[in-house]
Amino acid sequence: MKKVGSKKLAVLVGCNYANTPNELHGCINDVLAMRKVLIDRFGFEPSSIQLLTDASDSLIMPTGAKIKEALNRMVDEAEPGDVLYFHYSGHGTRIPSNRRVHPFHQDEAIVPCDFNLITDVDFRNLVNRVPKGATFTILSDSCHSGGLIDKEKEQIGPSSLSPNPISTTNTIKPKTISFSSILHHLSSQTNINTSDIGTHLLELFGPDASLRFSLPSHVLDSIPLVHEDDGILLSGCQANETSADMNPHQAGGKAYGAFSNAVQIVLQENPNDLSNKEVVSMARNVLHKQGFQQHPCLYSSDDHANSMFLKQI
Template sequence: MYPGQQHRHYQRPPVPPPGYVQQKQYQRPMNPPPSNQMQSSVVTNHGRVQQFQYSNCTGRKKALLIGINYFGSKNQLGGCINDVRTMSRYLHDYHGYAFGDMVILTDDTRDMRRVPTKQNMLRAMQWLVKDARPNDSLFFHYSGHGGRTQDLDGDEVDGFDDVIYPVDFQVAGHIVDDQMHDIMVRPLRAGVRLTALFDSCHSGTALDLPFVYRAQDGGIKEYNIWKESKGDAMQAIMGYATGNTRLMANSVSSVFSRFKNSNSSQADRVKQQKMSPADVISFSGCKDTQTSSDSSVNGIATGAMSWAFITVMTQNPVQSYITLLQNVRVLLAQKYSQKPQLSSSHPIDVNLRFVL
């Protein structure tokens, strides 16, 4: 663990999360990527034709920014409120988002309408997508605690839903990825852009988007049950070696859930169910099985993913989807083991220019 680093979860794992720390030099794109022109494409999957449309992001711009420090709790964080305030200035200064078209929820306010309770967060998500039209650009940013829970409806190949934690989660409960997808993705029309940035633990597929991309070559990832179960297998072995029966049982249960839900027909069904004609993109701070870091940069508390995203984009605003993912990963790998993820609601050309 690095100085000033805190992991955003409620129970510290018995072993470090899987990952690596690798020193690399930050690389800027060699050539400007092509513009993301509005266009239509057709995807055929098992006889089903689904049309989707890119957004050129020239319409109305709206943003929902949520930062929760959980003041006074044993799991208090330091940088989440700073993250959304920095993000609001970045969106305004670099991409023309008006402050009047932003809703910011933080737990340092006395305005009860702006406190990130579960009710306020869900209501704000509905506001974000309400009356969205083609070429509108919507931005969702969450910085706070994240976690995982058992999947109850069978739409997760690995057997777990990703969740985020409102400030009143102990009373109202968490918010599951299924609910965020139903509110912010499902209602959107073709050509509407929603960009989501999750700076939280276990957030790899926090918006339940069906297409996840490899950073190495931009290809679409296929779920690898053996690779994804490696961490749980190691924890099961550690639990056995140390006599920690609870750890061993939980790890074995996780592996069993993955095997139960990992058949190809199940994966195809989930992909069909979660695909959208809208232009939805999500960047997350880590894999579903990893934690994201609450850190400090130049003495200022910040979430590692939020800091890296803004740093890369301000140093060079002309990025393709794939170079943005790669550069954020390279920047974080100098200090952190978390591996940011890119996912989308439909297959994207990752060499197109990323626009907001």
Template sequence: MPTTPGGGGKSHLFQYSKCTGKKKALCIGINYKGMPNELYGCINDARNVQRFLLRNGYKHDDIKMLTDDATDPRLRPTKTNILDAMHWLVSGAHAHDSLFFHYSGHGGQVKDTDGDEVDGFDEVIFPLDFKRSGYIVDDLMNTIMVQKLPPGCRLTALFDSCHSGSVLDLPYLYSSDGRAKGSQVTKRWVERKSTYADVISWSGCKDSQTSADTWEAGVATGAMSYAFINSLKQNPDQTYQELLRSVRAILKKKYSQKPQLSSSHRIDTNLKFIF
């Protein structure tokens, strides 16, 4: 696959997903109970997103939940289980399928070693057993969940974690007026990180920011998960740019974090957001 910028070789094969096929989802919520920097709203976030998806055409058996209060060891969000679940999510994907990935937990940054990051830092997420098994880096998530998808398959990712702006390594970033702006992926990597598939990422903050673990209506929640769900509950019929603006408006009242929208291919943000 070419790594030079501006090749344009993928443009004619890209197609938007109609989201009319199989629907599958992976929801991960990690509170790190009893550990330093314990969180409180992440398991609630995963369950809230699960309920939201069930109301929007996803079936219970097609939603995999990984939370650190799970009694089944296979459903605890360890590094191995998370990576296995990511492979499960994209396995057997076809055009016009709709896949949904949600992560609520700790995020961070480490030094970039392959030169694909404009700011010099890779973004990472922290499994429950990160002290023993380490973190999961954005390059690996992109390889597993983005690069393997066929044309016309949708993956919608929702990250409620610190430093998550480019955590899926998607090359196209959008401002609230809907226009594409400077990429977080370096020029020589843009073509490699682009795909024929229809991949969208909503993240809770810029790479340089943190995401709030907070309380809304007396319940522990991640600010981004709360804003995303509530915006679409109030108005299910929104374009990409309208949803980005509305989520930012909800959070701006109380938080400094600025949610980000990115994609694996240039999209028309005036189109209705579907999943």
């Protein structure tokens, strides 16, 4: 029997949306590469890593319900001292919001393969359930991922770095699906004539839809603002930016997400332990040198900003 605080648990999700207008190419590669790093460098047991991809031979497709089921199970199993990790590579989006706590009237969300959006409210709810003393690190290589844990404290945010010209040897596709495209996709399935995305999601997915659409706004606004919680978000970009999916032209080139790849480079070049702040700062520098116009961000408590990436406290 394992002692309290000895577990390292992970959920890795890669969505390529193959054979759709929203197809990406590097997302599954991203989480496969991270799985190897978790095992080889950070001591995760293979049996403690759940992998969800939309590959044709996948046993569990990364639908909204299945992703939340895996995350809920991971949080439910957690004990003080455990390390929880969620890596998402795929599309992200922003949806209109009337909530008072959002001055820009936008909520951030990831886009599972069935378009059952998982929002910043859902991630806040998960983080609030993490046992005190465990850590829940989220790395989201998706567009508009800054702020993906609702109300989390910003440690590294907007940057004034000037972008370099991006290399033309790769095909770059932003990992974003517009609100209008998502609304059109959902309304074509419900045949309901409304621009309220929540109506469509609740009709299609019922209780599996995001809390963002099933709870009244005054309840959403009252979800605790906890700066000293144990949630840690490494986002691929700022909330108003897109993250890049790279598909190299050259023969044998391997597709990848720009942020996931930058983190891989940082970890390969620095064999010693790195803090969460160091990982994000170094990944920013890698992307800047490569010419990308996205700026990774860090959201966490002050203590966790300086704690070691994926290490037990």
